[in-house]
Amino acid sequence: MSTDKNIATTLAHALGKPDQRTGAVVPGIEPATTFARDASYALASPGHLYARDDNDLCRQAEALIAHMEKAQSSRLFASGMAAIAAVFRTVPPGAAVAIQSGIYWGTTVWVRKFCQRNGIALVECDTTNTVQLTETLAEAAPDLLFIESPSNPTLKVTDIAFAAEAAHKAGAVLAVDATAATPLVCRPIEFGADLVVHSATKALNGHSDLLAGVVSTSNEANERWKLIVEERHDAGAVLGAFETWLLVRGMRTLALRVERMNASAMAIARFLDAHANVESVLYPGLETHPGHDIAVKQMTGGFGSLVSVLVKGGADEALAVAGRLQTFLRATSLGGVESLVEHRYSIEGDATGVPKNLLRLSVGIEHVDDLIADLDQALNG
Numbered sequence: 001m002s003t004d005k006n007i008a009t010t011l012a013h014a015l016g017k018p019d020q021r022t023g024a025v026v027p028g029i030e031p032a033t034t035f036a037r038d039a040s041y042a043l044a045s046p047g048h049l050y051a052r053d054d055n056d057l058c059r060q061a062e063a064l065i066a067h068m069e070k071a072q073s074s075r076l077f078a079s080g081m082a083a084i085a086a087v088f089r090t091v092p093p094g095a096a097v098a099i100q101s102g103i104y105w106g107t108t109v110w111v112r113k114f115c116q117r118n119g120i121a122l123v124e125c126d127t128t129n130t131v132q133l134t135e136t137l138a139e140a141a142p143d144l145l146f147i148e149s150p151s152n153p154t155l156k157v158t159d160i161a162f163a164a165e166a167a168h169k170a171g172a173v174l175a176v177d178a179t180a181a182t183p184l185v186c187r188p189i190e191f192g193a194d195l196v197v198h199s200a201t202k203a204l205n206g207h208s209d210l211l212a213g214v215v216s217t218s219n220e221a222n223e224r225w226k227l228i229v230e231e232r233h234d235a236g237a238v239l240g241a242f243e244t245w246l247l248v249r250g251m252r253t254l255a256l257r258v259e260r261m262n263a264s265a266m267a268i269a270r271f272l273d274a275h276a277n278v279e280s281v282l283y284p285g286l287e288t289h290p291g292h293d294i295a296v297k298q299m300t301g302g303f304g305s306l307v308s309v310l311v312k313g314g315a316d317e318a319l320a321v322a323g324r325l326q327t328f329l330r331a332t333s334l335g336g337v338e339s340l341v342e343h344r345y346s347i348e349g350d351a352t353g354v355p356k357n358l359l360r361l362s363v364g365i366e367h368v369d370d371l372i373a374d375l376d377q378a379l380n381g
């Protein structure tokens with residue numbers, strides 16, 4: 001179907017058309033890993049040689065994500081971390097990289113190891129502080145600047161346009177992990193980012209039943225993008241046919257889910273902000289959030305479904321609140337239809353400076369009244 005419609009319409013159809021033979025309105029799964037040639041050794045169908053790169057539904061899913069992202073091209077990977085790793089593998093040994101401090105712990109931990117193994121100098125800085133960011137870029141002259149917006153779990157908002165300009169001036173490319181926003185809410189390429197990463201495990205799929213990742217580019221002629229594409233083919237971190245099918249199915253309802261989840265997250269942030277047993281709420285939709293004005297500038301249709309709350313007290317009090325929750329499930333991850341709560345300090349420890357009293361909420365699609373009632377009883381003890 002054409003891409004000149006509203007994004008919710010394009011998503012509902014997932015860029016597909018009914019099957020020409022049967023009229024099926026849902027695409028089939030193509031599990032074949034290899035495709036036969038005829039007697040003259042020609043492929044039966046061009047673009048169908050070997051499944052590592054040749055899967056029509058994978059191409060359709062990538063086209064849909066590129067369309068949402070306003071990107072020139074996208075490539076799916078076997079997980080969000082595989083997508084992030086594909087970006088960092090473009091950094092030459094001996095170069096430098098800069099990453100935002102306090103981002104997804106799994107990324108930070110892996111990047112630290114990766115840089116150490118490859119003789120890459122790593123600087124971590126608060127990219128929401130424009131002075132610190134400018135100084136870091138000038139001193140480190142990195143090949144790559146990697147940020148998250150909003151960041152997980154502290155929901156900091158980096159000014160993507162500023163970061164892109166500063167990175168380019170310093171000779172770096174800017175890669176943005178916008179998983180917590182979704183491409184419906186924030187499209188970093190519109191603000192000058194070169195590469196965008198998502199853990200499609202989260203809201204893109206939205207049902208907590210597959211691992212996937214995606215990288216998108218502002219310029220498919222760029223040598224770095226060509227390397228990402230080549231590496232995915234050669235090193236093989238592709239998404240399987242069944243997962244791709246699930247992802248396409250999940251994305252068909254993305255617009256509805258994002259609308260509901262963002263509205264509920266906003267209501268929950270306001271409720272928590274006024275609660276006597278809450279020290280503070282980290283959510284870019286709140287006017288008091290230090291990054292609110294930037295969030296308004298670079299996010300549309302809401303501020304995401306991730307809300308972090310600092311409970312009055314320390315780790316024990318936060319864990320007690322989490323333990324009393326009945327509708328929120330105590331589990332890691334985010335972006336699914338079911339609401340989740342996580343005590344991040346229990347996972348990260350002191351490695352990233354996450355506050356001991358922080359609970360991260362991933363707001364799902366349940367009725368918001370039930371979610372607020374659950375939080376209220378848990379906070380009141």
Ligand code: PLP
Pocket residue numbers: 079080081082104106107148152177179180198199200201202211212213333334
């Ligand atoms: N980026 C962000 C912001 C995340 O929260 C996560 C996982 O929680 C990832 C990347 C990694 O994604 P995956 O678990 O799909 O490898």
